[in-house]
Amino acid sequence: MDLNVAAYVIYLLISVALTIWVARTLSRNGRVFLSDVTQGNEKLADAVNHLLVVGFYLVNLGFVALYLRVAETVDDTRELFDALSVKLGVVLLVLGVLHLCNVFVLNRMRRRGALERETVPPVSPQGWAGRLDKTPPTVS
Known part of the structure; x- marks a missing residue:
């Protein structure tokens, strides 16, 4: 088997x-x-x-497929390991970046939901509370 093909399969x-x-x-x-x-909406x-x-x-699989081609021919085992490494x-770096992006997006969504829950009053407003003394305000 050609070592380039072995590199493709292992990769x-x-x-x-x-x-x-x-x-x-x-x-x-x-x-x-x-x-x-x-x-809680499961x-x-x-x-x-x-x-x-x-x-x-x-x-990620699209990136793996695009990055499949080995630039130079692999002639021995050392070159096979060099190309694979x-x-x-x-690929591991791309996976890590995508993972961090996912965690960042999920955390932003979670924080936004928590802020929305904190800003909504527990009871909806019942109306306007007017002045208690019923006397008109005086202008000075």
Whole structure:
């Protein structure tokens, strides 16, 4: 087997496995944040969580596919490991950046929901409370 083909196969196997692992971790733990943001609306939290995971898969697997090509031919085992380390390192960095972006977005959504809950009064206004003494104000 050509070592370039071996590099492609190993790169794809590791990259796809890492993408699936990170996506499942984001899905499982991000659901807690989304449940808080949606104020306990589990169906909405699950739907948003699923959409975020699908977007994560699309972006990362698209990047993995675009970054598949090895620039130079791989002639020996050392070059195989060199090519794989560079490619997998870049994929891991992209996964990390996407993970941080997801956490940042989820945290912003959670904070905004918490602020909205704090600014809404517990009881809706019942009307205008006028003056208690019923005397008209005097102008001086």
